[in-house]
Amino acid sequence: MREQPRLSALGVGEEARVCRVEAASALRRRLMDLGLVPGTRVTCVGKSPAGDPAAYAFRGAVIALRRADAEEVCLFAGAELPLEEEAVGAWD
Amino acid sequence: MGLTAASTGTGAVEGKWVLRREHPEDRVIALAGNPNVGKSTLFNALTHLRQHTGNWPGKTVAAAQGRCEHKGRGYLLVDLPGTYSLLARSAEEEAARDFLCFGGADAAVVVCDATGLERNLNLVLQTLELHSRTVVCVNLLDEAERKGISVDLAELSRRLGVPVVGTAAGRGEGLEELLAAVEDVIAHPPQAKLPRYLPPIERALEVLTTQVSGRCGALPPRWTALRLLDGESSALASITQALGRDLREEPGIARCLTEVRAELARVGLEGELLRERLVSCLIWRAEDMAHAVVSSVQADSHRRDRRLDRIFTSRLTGIPVMLLLLAGVFWLTLAGANYPSQLLSQGLFWLQDRLSGLFTYLGAPQWLHDMLVLGVYRTLAWVVGVMLPPMAIFFPLFTLLEDFGYLPRVAFVLDHAFQKAHACGKQALTMAMGFGCNAAGVTGCRIIDSPRERLIAMLTNSFVPCNGRFPTLIALISMFFVGTAGGWGESLGAAVLLTGLIVLGVVLTFWASRLLSATVLKGAPSSFTLELPPYRRPRVGQVIVRSVLDRTLFVLARAAAVAAPAGLVIWLCANVEVQGGSILQHCTAFLDPLGRLMGLDGVILMAFLLGFPANEIVLPLILMTYLSSGSLLELGELEEMRALLVEQGWTGLTAVCMILFSLFHWPCSTTCLTVRKESGSWKWTALAWLLPTAVGMGLCILTAALARLLGLV
Numbered sequence: 001m002r003e004q005p006r007l008s009a010l011g012v013g014e015e016a017r018v019c020r021v022e023a024a025s026a027l028r029r030r031l032m033d034l035g036l037v038p039g040t041r042v043t044c045v046g047k048s049p050a051g052d053p054a055a056y057a058f059r060g061a062v063i064a065l066r067r068a069d070a071e072e073v074c075l076f077a078g079a080e081l082p083l084e085e086e087a088v089g090a091w092d
Numbered sequence: 093m094g095l096t097a098a099s100t101g102t103g104a105v106e107g108k109w110v111l112r113r114e115h116p117e118d119r120v121i122a123l124a125g126n127p128n129v130g131k132s133t134l135f136n137a138l139t140h141l142r143q144h145t146g147n148w149p150g151k152t153v154a155a156a157q158g159r160c161e162h163k164g165r166g167y168l169l170v171d172l173p174g175t176y177s178l179l180a181r182s183a184e185e186e187a188a189r190d191f192l193c194f195g196g197a198d199a200a201v202v203v204c205d206a207t208g209l210e211r212n213l214n215l216v217l218q219t220l221e222l223h224s225r226t227v228v229c230v231n232l233l234d235e236a237e238r239k240g241i242s243v244d245l246a247e248l249s250r251r252l253g254v255p256v257v258g259t260a261a262g263r264g265e266g267l268e269e270l271l272a273a274v275e276d277v278i279a280h281p282p283q284a285k286l287p288r289y290l291p292p293i294e295r296a297l298e299v300l301t302t303q304v305s306g307r308c309g310a311l312p313p314r315w316t317a318l319r320l321l322d323g324e325s326s327a328l329a330s331i332t333q334a335l336g337r338d339l340r341e342e343p344g345i346a347r348c349l350t351e352v353r354a355e356l357a358r359v360g361l362e363g364e365l366l367r368e369r370l371v372s373c374l375i376w377r378a379e380d381m382a383h384a385v386v387s388s389v390q391a392d393s394h395r396r397d398r399r400l401d402r403i404f405t406s407r408l409t410g411i412p413v414m415l416l417l418l419a420g421v422f423w424l425t426l427a428g429a430n431y432p433s434q435l436l437s438q439g440l441f442w443l444q445d446r447l448s449g450l451f452t453y454l455g456a457p458q459w460l461h462d463m464l465v466l467g468v469y470r471t472l473a474w475v476v477g478v479m480l481p482p483m484a485i486f487f488p489l490f491t492l493l494e495d496f497g498y499l500p501r502v503a504f505v506l507d508h509a510f511q512k513a514h515a516c517g518k519q520a521l522t523m524a525m526g527f528g529c530n531a532a533g534v535t536g537c538r539i540i541d542s543p544r545e546r547l548i549a550m551l552t553n554s555f556v557p558c559n560g561r562f563p564t565l566i567a568l569i570s571m572f573f574v575g576t577a578g579g580w581g582e583s584l585g586a587a588v589l590l591t592g593l594i595v596l597g598v599v600l601t602f603w604a605s606r607l608l609s610a611t612v613l614k615g616a617p618s619s620f621t622l623e624l625p626p627y628r629r630p631r632v633g634q635v636i637v638r639s640v641l642d643r644t645l646f647v648l649a650r651a652a653a654v655a656a657p658a659g660l661v662i663w664l665c666a667n668v669e670v671q672g673g674s675i676l677q678h679c680t681a682f683l684d685p686l687g688r689l690m691g692l693d694g695v696i697l698m699a700f701l702l703g704f705p706a707n708e709i710v711l712p713l714i715l716m717t718y719l720s721s722g723s724l725l726e727l728g729e730l731e732e733m734r735a736l737l738v739e740q741g742w743t744g745l746t747a748v749c750m751i752l753f754s755l756f757h758w759p760c761s762t763t764c765l766t767v768r769k770e771s772g773s774w775k776w777t778a779l780a781w782l783l784p785t786a787v788g789m790g791l792c793i794l795t796a797a798l799a800r801l802l803g804l805v
Contacts, residue, residue: 021368026541027619028364029371033177034621035211035379037372046401049410050508053517055401055624057394059379060208062401064504064622066511 127174467663
């Protein structure tokens, strides 16, 4: 499988959809509670003066994440269809 | 000092709730909601209490209780800490979940932010699973209107199956309707429409719920089955504790659980993926609902917020704007406080003369007059005269910034430095709270999840000056470095110097945090998420009234309560003679060598020691002591105060060292007791006392030695 883009690589103003959250259990849970589940559309809305952390808008809220944590969130590459089987899972 | 649960204060946030019902028939209402949705404002509006509010997540760290009445019936409201979910593991979330599950609330109100409803609906859905007697309160409707966002409350109510009430708690709108809806759900429990999960999960739940029914006490069977399926240990531990037995150990349930797990594993739903799908279903449901009920006239209703964020947090402007704002607040404080300060001290000393007159008229003995008027009253007058004006300006200004939503941006900008110090970015928030009161800052550290990082934040909180120390710093800067005339130009100079001191405090906070995480509190920085909430228009009138009445007067009363007895003690020490000298002379003579080494003198050190209960009284105590041994002056203005200090041998070095030691010395007694309470350990309390003291003494000794070496004094 080819290297997938990460949330941390998103530039200011760029938008993408989340494909997978790979973070360790506690952070993963927190991010999901905030609504960062597969398929969620995320926009990077700003970076702090040092470039880390960065602010991400999703589901109507803005959440700041450190780069190391944003590394753990995989994004769909540009052309990929966001809601393929992997994301929807076993709906049936 | 190992990092055990007992030593790091994880035991500090208890899941135990003591309800203070005034009447046995009072209804208990739990107020739940995401952080920063105006829950405390709503709570205050309903109960007429004054829980502190502010636009940043985590403001409410402990649950407040308050009573209100509606149509002759009493309600006990419990303001729960803000949570995004009831599933995660932070102390606040566990506390909120445990109260909703086992606290015995008659009904729950979930407060939502109308400007970001989608994110809030996750918690609503989770609460419905626990409590069908739930009212959804869509708050901040006024903010939403301003942003061109409207919410179809009737449709939302239809989709959730429970009442939905719109409010604008800041303006007191919708409160009657809310209480009426609460009464309604208690009288007639609504048919809440519970969220549905993926079909295989639903099939598993159905079987498991049947097994659990009748064995889970007052807990909803479906919710209990969900927790068993999810397997999250803290929720299961709470359930076990509430029921007095572990459901997983009951043969029927254990067998059923194994079976449904195996069934789910066949379609690929196991472990983390199963948990992820459980959460995702709620999120998708919330998304669906939000799309149906929220409409926005503007394409991007948050454009203004993003524009402000660019000013407050970008690489070019983030830090300069922060420093400018800080200096601006100080400038307004200094320039504005100058004239009222003079007026106030003139008034207070006029009153002193009248008091003396009264004592003479009554024929009271001289010693009684001296003790009460020169001892108690004068110390009190100095504390009030020096502190009140700057506080009455600084507090409202700071609260306005807080209300506007600026503090989380500070945390965002400063996080990189905290990250380098292996600490949590939220420490910037607790640091900002420390400006008001270090004890409040230490309590605020509960918003930091990692026990290690929470301790670092608690131990370093007193590196920023609290309001008790600001007036001392301001007075010293004015007297020795920029002149006491108090013009706008001089105020500007003083504001710049004061900002520099705060920057020094913040830099040393980073340094001390790094030191702690390299030694006694070793560890890597943990992950964290920080919400940057929407900017809100500050409620100017309310902020001024609240911050003057609550914070200023409260802090002043505390200082005065300490100042009066301290004045008495000093007067007695100065006037009781033992072995050819007053007690005071003996004490200060003993402390003098150490004081000199630090560029200070024995009197100053003595005042700092006596000021342990409240930092506000340090400067008045110094003056008091000098006056008792020197010539009596009529003190009113800074220029005269300066003359007295210079007469007692003060130089620029003394002032610099005094400023440094004011910034960095032991935290006041209240702060120490708070560290003890929050950390649950005297050892950490001792370190919280020692760390700033060692830093301050070191800096003073170094500065004094350097100045003497260079022949500056």
